Amino acid sequence: QVQLVESGGGLVQAGGSLRLSCAASGRTFSSYAMGWFRQAPGKEREFVAAISWSGGNTYYADSVKGRFTISRDNANYTVHLRMNSLKPEDTAVYYCAATVLWEVVTTDQYDYWGQGTQVTVSS
Numbered sequence: 001q002v003q004l005v006e007s008g009g010g011l012v013q014a015g016g017s018l019r020l021s022c023a024a025s026g027r028t029f030s031s032y033a034m035g036w037f038r039q040a041p042g043k044e045r046e047f048v049a050a051i052s053w054s055g056g057n058t059y060y061a062d063s064v065k066g067r068f069t070i071s072r073d074n075a076n077y078t079v080h081l082r083m084n085s086l087k088p089e090d091t092a093v094y095y096c097a098a099t100v101l102w103e104v105v106t107t108d109q110y111d112y113w114g115q116g117t118q119v120t121v122s123s
Contacts, residue, residue: 002026002098002112009094009117012086016121020081022096022114030054030074033099035110036081038092038119045095047105049081059103064090086121093118 008020022034035050049060049070058070064083072079079096094117097110104110 002028002032004096004098004112004114006094006096006114006117009119011120011122014086014088014121014123016086017082017084018086018119020083020094020096020117020119022079022081024077024079024098026077029077029098031100032112033102034070034072034079035097035099035104036070036079037095037097037107037110038090039095039116040089040092043092045107048094050103050105051079052102057102061105083119086119088121088123091119091121 003025005023033052036048037045038048039045047061051058051070051072055072067085069082096114098112099110
């Protein structure tokens, strides 16, 4: 079992930055690849970024590539999402999630989810 708690969301102007964090419980944290998803009002939850168990591999949705950076700290059971050059279309609730698989981008392939943190980007 892994419990995930996100933090760091808020209101920011377009072009600004935010850093989201996800704190995980459980000593098996390093056994999971971690992902970030987001869900805007009226839309389906979509993949944003993922990082491998060791942190050595990452991949991103095309919409955030070059602007967002995912990282993890296995010693402190955390994963982060640094978001730069934010756009109004990045407004959504952001969720972190854990999976035993790799290079998976659909919600049904993730086993554990946090409760989400709201990110609002004003124009």
